Amino acid sequence: MKKIIILSVALTSVMALGGLSPDLSAETAKANYSLYCAQCHGVRGNGAGINKADMPVAPRNHTDTAGMARLKDSDIYNAISQGGAAVGKSTLMPPWSAIMTDTEIKEMVAYLRELCHCKGE
Amino acid sequence: MKITKMGLVIVVTLYLIAANISEAADGKTVIEQNRCVSCHDMSGNVARTISDLLNKKAPDLFYAGSKFQEKFLFEFLQRPYPIRPTGTVYLNYVSAGEGIDKIQDPPLCASKLSREEAQVVSHYLMTLTDLNMPTGLYKRGTEFARANAKMIFFKSGACNACHQVDVGGGSIKGGMSGPILYDAGSRLNGDWVFNYLKDPQHWTPKTWMPKRELPDNTWFLLTNYIMTMEKPKEMKMTKN
Numbered sequence: 001m002k003k004i005i006i007l008s009v010a011l012t013s014v015m016a017l018g019g020l021s022p023d024l025s026a027e028t029a030k031a032n033y034s035l036y037c038a039q040c041h042g043v044r045g046n047g048a049g050i051n052k053a054d055m056p057v058a059p060r061n062h063t064d065t066a067g068m069a070r071l072k073d074s075d076i077y078n079a080i081s082q083g084g085a086a087v088g089k090s091t092l093m094p095p096w097s098a099i100m101t102d103t104e105i106k107e108m109v110a111y112l113r114e115l116c117h118c119k120g121e
Numbered sequence: 122m123k124i125t126k127m128g129l130v131i132v133v134t135l136y137l138i139a140a141n142i143s144e145a146a147d148g149k150t151v152i153e154q155n156r157c158v159s160c161h162d163m164s165g166n167v168a169r170t171i172s173d174l175l176n177k178k179a180p181d182l183f184y185a186g187s188k189f190q191e192k193f194l195f196e197f198l199q200r201p202y203p204i205r206p207t208g209t210v211y212l213n214y215v216s217a218g219e220g221i222d223k224i225q226d227p228p229l230c231a232s233k234l235s236r237e238e239a240q241v242v243s244h245y246l247m248t249l250t251d252l253n254m255p256t257g258l259y260k261r262g263t264e265f266a267r268a269n270a271k272m273i274f275f276k277s278g279a280c281n282a283c284h285q286v287d288v289g290g291g292s293i294k295g296g297m298s299g300p301i302l303y304d305a306g307s308r309l310n311g312d313w314v315f316n317y318l319k320d321p322q323h324w325t326p327k328t329w330m331p332k333r334e335l336p337d338n339t340w341f342l343l344t345n346y347i348m349t350m351e352k353p354k355e356m357k358m359t360k361n
Binding site for chain 2 (some may be wrong): 025027031035036038039040042043048051052053054055079085092093095096098099
């Protein structure tokens with residue numbers, strides 16, 4: 001009987017989990033970069049992420065001042081929001097609009113400008 | 122006393138239910154004795170901030186019964202193997218590198234249960250389910266457009282950018298930040314794969330897996346393809 005009670009309590013607690021629903025506050029651009037971007041673009045943003053080895057297209061080096069300066073802020077925003085394909089780049093870059101808010105993506109664009117020490121055209 | 126067939130069926134059914142309940146309760150005891158909760162969350166405390174995520178030592182198990190196949194749990198609990206090449210949270214095991222970032226070998230699950238313990242624990246874990254998850258969606262053996270599924274997996278979805286898969290000839294390739302997928306068909310529950318692909322953040326709000334808005338038939342294609350992935354006997358691993 002004791003075991004049945006223990007299990008009932010366990011099952012009840014699991015049932016209570018049924019309504020998982022993210023209720024999340026915004027993160028800083030640096031924190032978002034480390035979680036979502038660093039896996040491909042590297043922890044320093046130099047394109048040296050751990051997923052790079054088997055990729056047919058190398059992840060962009062966000063510390064490349066000249067290369068990043070050629071990009072408009074709107075292109076960077078769209079690439080983050082809608083993915084690489086939306087701006088004529090690789091599908092390896094996924095869309096993040098379902099995860100990051102509009103404000104977070106704008107802050108990410110600003111953070112990338114810090115990494116590259118550059119401004120867009 | 123005359124025992125009817127119906128009566129016998131009821132008695133046997135009640136006995137089996139009682140045996141199952143007892144076994145699951147025993148599994149909970151083994152889990153407590155082995156302090157599994159020191160690494161795994163089994164109460165539904167998901168990480169809702171990146172800071173909280175970094176404190177996760179092992180995958181959440183409070184929906185293990187929705188996620189896994191019992192046979193996998195039974196075998197894994199006796200002989201654990203690395204499923205996440207860069208640990209539960211990759212950021213905890215990665216540091217800056219020149220050509221490519223460095224990966225520090227993450228710890229392997231410490232579980233080395235006996236056959237008997239693994240049986241009761243796996244049975245208990247299968248009782249931990251997400252009751253809101255739609256089920257009965259995936260049916261093993263369903264015919265699907267494999268070529269289309271591969272195109273989505275490797276091209277438009279680029280799933281292999283983060284997950285290791287068998288690319289043929291026993292060669293394993295792919296990214297390191299996500300769990301391996303070359304054993305997915307024998308590890309995961311197809312219904313969970315479908316639901317997870319649709320909304321990864323439902324179970325792990327701060328997962329680094331992207332979320333895409335795609336029609337269900339695309340997720341069914343991917344689910345069917347992923348569930349055909351079985352662990353190859355001989356593997357040639359790539360490692361950064």
